[in-house]
Amino acid sequence: MSSNSAASRKVLTKDEARALIDRDRRSFIKKVIGGVFAGSLLMVLEAGSGELPPAQLPGVRGREYGFADHRFAFVVDINRCIGCGSCCVADKREYNVPDHAYRTWIERYLIAEDGEVFVDSPDGGLHGFKPRTDIDKPIRDGFFVPKLCNMCKDAPCVQVCPVGATFKTPDGFVLIDYERCVGCAYCVQACPYAVRYIHPVLHTADKCTWCYHRVRRGLLPACVNACPTKARKFGDLNDPDSEISKILRSPEIITVLKKEMGTAPNLYYLGARQEVM
Amino acid sequence: MSKGPKTHLKRMGLVVLGVVALVVVGKLLFTPGGFGRYGHYRPGAIDDEVQRPLVHETDASCDSCHEWDASFHKKGKHKVVSCEFCHGPGGRHVKDGKVVGHLEVQKGGEINRLCLRCHDGHVRARPQGGKVIKTVLYPNHLEKQAVETDHLCNQCHLVHAPLEYINAAKKMFPMVKEGENVQ
Known part of the structure; x- marks a missing residue:
């Protein structure tokens, strides 16, 4: 330290000073050139890293997200569901959902000629469906009903949460604050659609979020993206050209589950028979 | 404290003040920042959910590299079947522009x-x-x-x-x- 300060105080000769300036100039140019290259490389990496696939939902990307600009809704077309379970597989992977817990699942309804209703959902439809051999009655009607969070406008789960860990965002999503949730399971009991469960690892409530993280990136929910028959549809009601808007303004019969509960779901069903509950 | 006719009232008042102070301090300590901005919840929870990493991408992400496979897939009846359903999610394959793992065939x-x-x-x-x-x-x-x-x-x-x-x-x-x- 002392020798350094002594050297810096040493009076330089003219040549020494020039050499020092030249060296500095050289290193300065080196640094500039190096910096330019490094900078351009950084830009390439920046563009490549975290690059998103093309937007699937118009009007979300490229501007500040306005909570009031969107009114998202979900439509399930029962007449198009083939019970393949792609949605369940996508959902399980997207959220690493533990076994025997389901954010979304598919129910198989078989209705006999005499009106008896058979419903089953082996492993939530995660591995598809095998033929049912235990029914020896003639079957009148059969269909699959995918289930997921209804994103109620008046959600019972939000009302009952004692710690404000379940809430409704200004853009209409019912989400969970995993930091605040104490896992009391009051919401699990309150939900009329049984979409909630207690996560065995997190020890908090968990449920379908309509892939809020994907929607905010302008992408469709994972299940909608995976559905091969477009039985699951998702879109913005504020966009009059979206498929969702067109369906909900069409003369098709549109129902919600358990209307009498007064929860006002944002999940609509097309082709739901009266036996569906 | 002198023993007068109103001593018991003063004591009561102190206790009430103490309780109120405790409640105020407790509320300040335990209420998360921004609580109540949008409703009866912590607004940061929305950002937490938004930050969740993507696991599935879209077919367009796969097609950007696997052009040859896409040339068949996009023409046929199976164009509606998502690549990731059979092969696994893109997030396990490419991260930050780099191949991080191989998906199932x-x-x-x-x-x-x-x-x-x-x-x-x-x-x-x-x-x-x-x-x-x-x-x-x-x-x-x-x-x-x-x-x-x-x-x-x-x-x-x-x-x-x-x-x-x-x-x-x-x-x-x-x-x-x-x-x-x-x-």
């Missing part, structure tokens, strides 16, 4: 299992009429097409475009109809 019996998830005609409850899904009865379909019953689906059907080979064969042998063996 389905082989053997797993091919049949995957095909029958959608096309098994024995499963009632699937939409009828063939407009949404064309179902087959397995293994009757193989017998009808006069091939060995232990054949895998992908021995006739290109999995990415199931009618690619069938249509090519039909072009080469215009007389061949469904149910006839192509030698």
Whole structure:
């Protein structure tokens, strides 16, 4: 330290000073050139890293997200569901959902000629469906009903949460604050659609979020993206050209589950028979 | 504290003040920042959810590199089947522009299992009429097409475009109809 300060105080000769300036100039140019290259490389990496696939939902990307600009809704077309379970597989992977817990699942309804209703959902439809051999009655009607969070406008789960860990965002999503949730399971009991469960690892409530993280990136929910028959549809009601808007303004019969509960779901069903509950 | 006629009231007042102070301090300490901005919850929870990493991408992400596969997949009937359903999520394959892992390529019996998830005609409850899904009865379909019953689906059907080979064969042998063996 002392020798350094002594050297810096040493009076330089003219040549020494020039050499020092030249060296500095050289290193300065080196640094500039190096910096330019490094900078351009950084830009390439920046563009490549975290690059998103093309937007699937118009009007979300490229501007500040306005909570009031969107009114998202979900439509399930029962007449198009083939019970393949792609949605369940996508959902399980997207959220690493533990076994025997389901954010979304598919129910198989078989209705006999005499009106008896058979419903089953082996492993939530995660591995598809095998033929049912235990029914020896003639079957009148059969269909699959995918289930997921209804994103109620008046959600019972939000009302009952004692710690404000379940809430409704200004853009209409019912989400969970995993930091605040104490896992009391009051919401699990309150939900009329049984979409909630207690996560065995997190020890908090968990449920379908309509892939809020994907929607905010302008992408469709994972299940909608995976559905091969477009039985699951998702879109913005504020966009009059979206498929969702067109369906909900069409003369098709549109129902919600358990209307009498007064929860006002944002999940609509097309082709739901009266036996569906 | 002098013992006067109002001492007990003063003591009571102190206790009440103490409790109020405790409540105020407790509320300040335990209420998360921004609580109540949008409603009775912590607004940061929305950002937490938004920050959740993507696991699935879209077919467009896959197609940007796998052009050759996409050229078949995008033409055939299976263009509606998401790449990631059979091969696994893109997030396990590419991260920050770099390949971080290899996805599954389905082989053997797993091919049949995957095909029958959608096309098994024995499963009632699937939409009828063939407009949404064309179902087959397995293994009757193989017998009808006069091939060995232990054949895998992908021995006739290109999995990415199931009618690619069938249509090519039909072009080469215009007389061949469904149910006839192509030698």
